[in-house]
Amino acid sequence: MQNTTSIPLPSQPGQPAVLLYCRPCLDVQLMSPYDTAPLYRERGDDFEEEPDQGRNIFLQRHSGHSLTTLKKKKDKFSADRPVWDPFRTAYEEVTDGRETFLLKSWRADITAPRQYALLRGSLDIATTVTLPEEPLRSSLAGCFTSFTPLLPGLMKALQRTVSTLPSDELIPAYCSADDPQVSFAYLAEHHLRMLVQLDNKKKN
Ligand SMILES: [Zn+2]
Numbered sequence: 001m002q003n004t005t006s007i008p009l010p011s012q013p014g015q016p017a018v019l020l021y022c023r024p025c026l027d028v029q030l031m032s033p034y035d036t037a038p039l040y041r042e043r044g045d046d047f048e049e050e051p052d053q054g055r056n057i058f059l060q061r062h063s064g065h066s067l068t069t070l071k072k073k074k075d076k077f078s079a080d081r082p083v084w085d086p087f088r089t090a091y092e093e094v095t096d097g098r099e100t101f102l103l104k105s106w107r108a109d110i111t112a113p114r115q116y117a118l119l120r121g122s123l124d125i126a127t128t129v130t131l132p133e134e135p136l137r138s139s140l141a142g143c144f145t146s147f148t149p150l151l152p153g154l155m156k157a158l159q160r161t162v163s164t165l166p167s168d169e170l171i172p173a174y175c176s177a178d179d180p181q182v183s184f185a186y187l188a189e190h191h192l193r194m195l196v197q198l199d200n201k202k203k204n
Contacts, residue, residue: 005020010032017031018030019072020070021068021069021070021096022062022066024065025061025065026118027058028118029054029058030116031055054113070095070101071096072103073092075125075167076092076125078091078123081180082175082178086107086110087107088106091104093123094118101118102118102120102122103118104117129163129170130162131158133155161195165187167185169191171185171186173185
């Protein structure tokens, strides 16, 4: 079936996936370039090629409806298991530019694609920024050997300062492998400058 929407859908590997959304039906489908690739199903010792019908079924079901795309909101993500776990249930905020929805995704079966559903609502995520106690404590102790008695106070002051940093100013590094709610980031240069100034004030 032809693409009946005016929205360009990915068909070549490397093109970004599109979250296509039918406003009147509150239905969503992830259109990835791999939709056009066949699925392989095991039949005895053999593999049988079957076209993936997900994209066509969605376009057929919503033909004539007003379809639009949804964009994921940065840092508005929550999951019950780490990102590498295929059985994680994830919630993320998405928007059509006017309204915000919650996109729920999950997988019931390892051989089936992830399923998506749109819910009304938003995520209530409070982000806290902290410095890892170690190796911070040991490197500070190593650098300022004569200031050891001041270290607990300095650590506290540094923690207090980073806790006020807006998390969207941090430079994302990587996600925790074990805890989906934890991710690691680098401080931006102006943050470091701020912390060094604090350091100097503390010592003088
Ligand atoms: Zn529809």
